[in-house]
Amino acid sequence: MKQTGFRRTSAAFALSAVLALVAACGTSSSDEGGDEAADPADAAAPLDPETEVTLTIDCMPPAAEKAELKEWNEDVEAFNKKYPNVTIEGKQTDPCLEPPRFTAMLKAKSQPDAFYTYFTDLQQVLDNDGAADISAYVNDETVPALKDIDPQVLDVLREDGKLYGLPTSNYTMGLLINRKLFEQAGLDPDSPPTSWDEVRTAAKAISGLGDGVSGFGEYSAGNNGGWHFTAAMYGLGGDIVSDDTTKAAFNDETGLEYVENLHAMRWEDDSMGKTQLLKWGDLQKQMASGKLGMFLAAPDDITYMVQQLGGDYADYGMGPMPGGQATLFGGNDYLIKKGSSHDQIKAAIAWLNFKFLTPGTGQFDWARTKADGLPVGLPQPDFWTGESKRKDDELRAEHSTMPVENFRPFRENPVPGRAEPPKAQEIYKVLDTVMSGVLTNEDADPAELLDTAEDQVNQVLANQ
Amino acid sequence: MSRPAAPSAGRPAGHRRPRRGEFARALRRNLTAHGFLIGAVLCFSLFSWYPMVREFILAFQKNEDGETVWAGWSNISYIFNDPAFWDAWRNTFLFTGLALLLGFAVPFAVAIVLNEFRHGRAYLRILVYLPVMLPPVASVLLFKYFYDPGHGLFNRVLEAFGLPAQDWLQSSDTAMLSVVIAATWMNMGAATLIYLAALQGIPGELYEAAELDGAGLFRKIWHVTIPQTRLILSLMLLMQIIATMQVFVEPFLLTGGAGPENSTLTVVQLIYQYAFTFNNYGSAAALGVVLMLVLAVFSAVYVRLDRGSED
């Protein structure tokens, strides 16, 4: 017994040693970046075509998006003709970015070499020390169309004068309308409402169609409500925080006017439907199933409704942001992981340039987009200026697959873009309660809601 | 229950006579025993005990430009200054109260009724337990559709009975109740079956004796059923409080977390928001510490009451 006893004991210990082994099987938490860009002198030069390097990159289209995936693969092949030794290792992520997943990725430093972010994410990435400064690598040689990229868009990707990423798309918000319902309600779909009074009148007419149709829809949950409140305030020329970002600035005439208008549409006119607490995705579903007349959106919501939800391009149109003073802009970009090697950074820039930043190729190869049955003609992305804009507009018009006329009111009344306020998510959380309050509680007092929200946003801004 | 269960077998070493080499034997026996334990102990250390300690540490740390630094009381003051803090506590207590009212009373009543039937018991038990086995995403999203004030099922049913339609999740007055109803439907199965088993342990003579005293139905429940199941009832009460305090999925999926005018924002939702929306782990941990302390008070009160009632 003695001997077996001991042997069994050690067996039990061995068993537990499995734990240690197990741990060894996880991924290492230290990154294998290797040689950090040690040679800035050479940074400005474009990627040597002979370079042998592997580049991981996320937001590769998922299998469900067949055409987009085919284009991605074609582009990789074309890219490899010029750079035969660069391996582009795409990661399919769908959706490309989800905040909790994104946060986890940054904390774990498990982002790929080139990673997809929203314009608003840069601060969070830098807080986690996650992005490489690529200022020295980006110039007219590595990105020939650089001078034609809207400076406002590039500025979003700068911090303290250093450039951290390259844009792939951008948008400004406007008023998305259901043309079919407009016609049915006897409204003119070619001139969408441009003020909130007109929105209210149109919404009333559309909800009058009955059969569960609402005229206008708005978010009020998941911070989406606050986001759209901000967009609407910009449209009216209002502001969310003061210029020195120390105080809330939305509790004024403009804010009150907007919230009262929502209250009237929801409760007096009953033109916003009974179901509230909606988040991104809900209004799109309502409109795609023909139950919603209007909502605030970016142009790519239309693609989403057509491709994922079975809508039809001909049914949708867009007008400028009601009020027309300014509009929230946003977009997507790729940043490059801090610690990536010299060659990885160069390869990433070469790939991003080829795929996303060259009129006529990659995502701007509108002839191919059309041939693959994907939409051409949406006013997004929209970051070109000068010569590139002229060229791109021409190509888009030539290959357009949809009645671009429907977006004329949106395109011809460009509204200046504005970025999101600081501490956006925390402020949106507070503003969500204004939206859910006015949309779910008939007795809610708009002035009181704004007073409370103002106090709370002041607290958020002071709370550090 | 918070105490380790009393061992039912005799003490191991008690009836053994001391021998030579007793120390070596005891050492070996202990080595073997700990060898069997070590896997679980390691897992508990890494994924339960260490995180508990770390929660307290995190509550006093913050992130500055990628570096972790001591934050003093700033996380604590952050959460107490957050306007949503008191909302979240009010909602959590409201939720717990409602969940106890419904989630505690309904399964007990159902168990009493089911226990009286001589037919179809297996079927009814399966029915009650069925929702427990559904993936929560499925049950919660189902309820979301049912609650829809427009084409949702519930308002149709009310209409059919000539009752006024409700706003359900859409009003701050009823949102929390709606969340609790969904949670009760999803989770009542386990409690019901446990009560059912407890009811079956009540000796029939007690009812007979009560009948001889002329007791009616409700007096029998009050004087026999409840006292006889008191132990299990009080245990379940504590378990329910702990379970409801940590409810996450239901409000997260039903109302997007906060709900109309923050009316379904619970403490756990707020922790999630701090950590994963605002990227503020320190404040999330600070709020977690506060919640842990509150639960510890509950447990202590329970143990005190439980002891007192046993005397």
Place this chain on the structure above:
Amino acid sequence: MAESQRTLISPAALARPRGKVLYWTAFALVMLVFTLVFIGPLYWMVTSGLKTTQEFAQTPPTLVPGEVQPDNYSEAWNVLDLARLLLNTCVYAFGALAFQLVFDVAAAYSLSKLRPVLGKVILGAMLATLMIPATVLVVPQYLTVLDVPLVDRNLINSPWVIWLPSVTNAFNIFLLKRFFDSIPRELMDAAAMDGASPMRTLRSIVLPMSRPILGVVSIFAVVAVWKDFLWPMLTLPDPSKQTLNVGIYSLAASVPENQLIAALAIASIPTLVIFLVFQRNIMHGLTAGSLKG
């Protein structure tokens, strides 16, 4: 606890004609209401998954799909990649089961029969974790798996992040320990006399006697992983590694409602089947574990 057990209402009262009528009325009513309340939603789910988008959005809703569209199910299967999500979830659930069967059974056995020094303290510390809701610890746990101490590993996106924490299931250890406690001491002593090592005693005496409780613990282990939401949402961010619950949730916005509901129906099948097959064991385990408290 035989069928004829005496309960709240006296048999004499039930035998009277009025009692019989009342009994059967109540019985019929309960059967009807319970069936509606508990099967109704499932019926709604399966049939709504068969409707067209238009019919689904229609007010008032239809009871029986007018135009049956089984394609929703195959679309949902493809678009949400349910096969992969199912496979992932199975790997996580059965891996967790294996870890719990090895580590938790060993621990419960040690605590019940080998009684090491500090055993009670360890058991107490394990049971104490039952008093702290899992979601409260989610932040430090999450930060821990990002960089596990001692071994310096990041478990995010690897199955270990589900398997290892699943071992910390104090309730299952408690169930096992109680069961092992009920195995007579004499049996163990006899085995020890014959020179059997603790491992051998566990294998040849304890485990064979513990089949019922092992069954119960196994089912709880699998179902717990199957139902978990917040933890896998945070720790398995890679869509190709997600669980059924999380995968469906994150793609919910990008599919039409009828397909989403079809996906929910498909996702519900595995656990329902497990339940219907093992319902006796589950109900037994549920009550066995928590009765005498």
